[in-house]
Amino acid sequence: MHLLDLQPLTKIQHEFRRSMRRLHADLCRELQADYSDLSGALELPSSFFAHLRSAFPPESYSTWKVIGWIETLNDLVYLLDVYRQLIREESRSEFAAQFFDECREKFFEHGYMDDLFPTGQPRASGLEKRLLALCSRLTQELTQESLWFDPGLSVTWVRRKKLKRWGVPGNLTDNFEKAELSGTISTGAVGAWCQAPPDVQKILSQTSGAVVFQVDSRGITVKVGKRISPVWSVGARLAKWHWGSHDPVVAIQRNHASVTVGPTLVYGKDRQPRRVRSTDRRQVERIACxxxxxxxAWPDGHGVLALLTNRVIPLHAKGVVSFSYRHRPGLSFINCFDRDNLDLIDDLIHENSHHHLNLLLRKHVMYQGDHNQQIFYSPWRRTLRPLRGILHATFTFTMGALLFQHLVSWGSGRTGSVRWKQAGLSRRDLQRARFRCLEEVESVRYALLDLQHADKHLGWLTNAGRHLVRELDAAIAQVERISTRFRHDVERSSFGPALRRHISELQRARRTYGPIRVSQSGS
Known part of the structure; x- marks a missing residue:
């Protein structure tokens, strides 16, 4: 099946790495050549950022941490350009309205909209100040993170620049986007970290977490209040960590790159992240299982999973679904506490499928002209979604249907029941996997009709998008054929009423939202 063919996917990944390495260099050149005045005002070390290229091996240019850093740098350069346009603009109200629309489409995964337009309206008043404040925050975040990809490079750069000391403001509170613990520093590019000693932790707990990193020719220290704590030093060519240094927690050991598990992100009752805590070993073992x-159960699907997922962040969040970010490929936030073992398998594949499609979208333009209009009903969210959201959902849940189909085959029969039990799954899980397979077939079929309508009647799909939709259609047709073997059993089981309700809901949605008439959909 083309969707799971590793050879072209690996080729695209290699192309992506080369393009991101070029982007890294281009952004640094732009900062030095075109934005030197603003870089100076923000104390943005563009030459050090360029110096970092020697710290990143080629394979890191497709991983969550390095790509996240480069994407943030790209956002900063974009925002600096907007700032420069804004201060020259005569009609600021019109400019703010246009910028507001651009932000809604460009930054749908970020919290930048809250920084730039806190009222949710395109207000020009105070925009210049808010824009500069956001640029300043991103500069601080980028610079802090850059110090620790390779602290030796930071010290080397200071020596080369003949600086007595380089002070970098920072913050060591919980970081929710990267799931970093308060009082720790993420080091390297794969999830290693170091932890502040108890006395520094105590001071940090009494403050807002604000610190100043001080880099000199001998190493890096952290100033917390009046306390100066050495973190890393080098002497006689030997480097030494003064804070407790920890290797990444590895769930799956591989030759080329291990799969690591980060700290747990804890949510409150309002379904918002509240804190970060260490991950229990049992959750690491569940992820490995x-x-x-x-x-x-599904070697082809596993091949893509192994290629594209390299770090998992457990979520302790009741009612919060797993998620991932486009700008942090390979990083999956997985709800491990409110979901059982079958759900965990499903969620790993689901988020990996987002990584998969995001990689394809970096290579191919698949849709155009839709203007992010929320006009398509999503069988999964049960709300109207833009074309981008429907394409992502159709792709990921097609993969889910394939997963459940293979799990059912693997877990059926006498030998299958033994394997199923060893995987920590119950007989009810097997019946639920059959139900989920059928449920996803129905939902994907619904969404495919809308994607085909978007192509044929609205002209919103490109050739690449059209090709992908055809592949999804072929994949779900295969699952549908195989699933007929157990459909009758599911309809007669305790899951039968839920399946019938789901089909009825889709029929009502089609009548309500269209754009295809019920008679055309075969319902």
């Missing part, structure tokens, strides 16, 4: 089950 889910990974191995996927390898045994």
């Amino acid at each position: 889910a990974w191995e089950t996927t390898r045994l």
